[in-house]
Amino acid sequence: MELTYPLIAVIGTLATSFIVSLFLPGIERKFIHARxxxxxxxxxxxxxxxxxxxxxFxxxxxxxxxxxxxxxxxxxxxxxxxIILLLVLIPQMYFLGALTSIIAVIGLLKVEEIMYMFMGSLSKSVLSVRMPFPDRAKGAAHPNTPRTFFEELSSLRAFRLIAFGSFPIYIALFVAVxxxxxxxxxDIVAYQQANxxxxxxxxxxxxxxxFFIGYMILLNEYPFAILKGKPDVVEGPYLEYAAKYRAYVYITRGFLMFTLATLFATLFLGIAPNILNPNFIITLIVALI
Incomplete structure (x- = not known):
């Protein structure tokens, strides 16, 4: 029985969070972008x-x-x-100690950002590979001209995101600290419950x-679109993702939206995500807002 409550809390919170996150991109598109x-x-x-x-399919x-x-x-x-980031926010996981600290949260967010740089570095799309490049021909005026790829631009943008673009959200995290x-x-949750x-x-x-500015930057939203400009013809680091891999991109973005909202509720409202806590409804409202 001692493990039943924590297991229900963790699994229930993850499941509910995942379901809600699936609706967030649609709510954003319909009630913000469309309006x-x-x-x-x-x-x-x-x-x-x-x-x-x-x-x-x-x-x-x-x-x-x-x-x-x-x-x-x-x-x-x-x-x-x-998913791991959301897990460390759940109160039943606080026994992990240092893994449930602001430093760990920042580390996980940074690793997530680095993924975009890897995506851009590892993709050499057909738009670049098969593009005619006359100066590679024998007798060309500049035969040693280096070729670049569309994704390299997104990789550089991802580096900017890592270096300074996401800096605002990390400043906001240390307000609670x-x-x-x-x-x-x-300790942050306990302090707010008392004060x-x-x-x-x-x-x-x-x-x-x-925090909101940093949130917009991490989600690549106007006017802080660093990773991929909205009017770009190509999809940046996502250009060659298709089928189930493209589906993972969509799911990840929605889950990131919910997790960042949960992080805000934890640090600024003192409400950690827990499906068995009635205050979890406030976390859901924050995510929808």
Whole structure:
């Protein structure tokens, strides 16, 4: 019986989070993007549920990559990293000690960001490989001109994201550390349960604003689109992902949206994700907002 409650809490929280995350991209597309563009928008089930299902039934292609298996595995690795990040936020996992600290959270987010750089570095798409390049011909004026690939641009953008683009969200994370005097999630949650949410302080308000900016950057949303510009013709590091691997990309983005919202609720409201806690409804509301 001692293990029953924690298991139900962890598994139930993960399952509920996954289900809710499937709707978040559709809600974003329909009620934010579509309204800004003054159009109806897709059904809320389209981007996060129907699109991945469709891709799972598509034919898999072999990417033009020096390490195709690793390249195809990267979206799934990213999804696993985000799942681990959500796991360390669940109170029943706080016994892991240092793994449930702000430092660990930052480390997991950084690893997730690095995946995009690997995606860009390992992809050599047909748009680049098979592109006519006359100066490679015998007798050309510049036979040694180096060739570049579309994905290399996205790899450089991913490096910018790692180097300074995601810096705002890490500043916001340390607002909770500064106010509670601890890097451990259990102490941060306990402090707010005793003294009230950090969000309702001046530092908390400023931290929340900075967190939101960092949130937009990590999700590559305007006006902070660093990883891949919205008007880009190509898909950046995702260009050669097809079938189930493209589905993992869609699922990962929705799950990242929910996990970042959960992180905000934990650090600024003192509400850790726990399906057995009635306050979990507040976490869901934060995710939907």
């Amino acid at each position: 800004i563009q003054q159009r109806v928008g897709p059904p809320i089930t389209s981007p996060g549920i129907m699109a991945p299902i469709k891709f799972f 598509k034919q898999t292609i072999n990417p033009e990559s020096p390490m195709p298996k690793l390249y195809n595995a990267l979206p799934l690795i990213s999804l696993i990293i985000i 500064a106010m509670t005097g601890s890097i451990y999630l259990t 009230g949410p950090i969000l309702f302080t001046l530092s908390g308000v400023l931290g929340a604003i900075v």
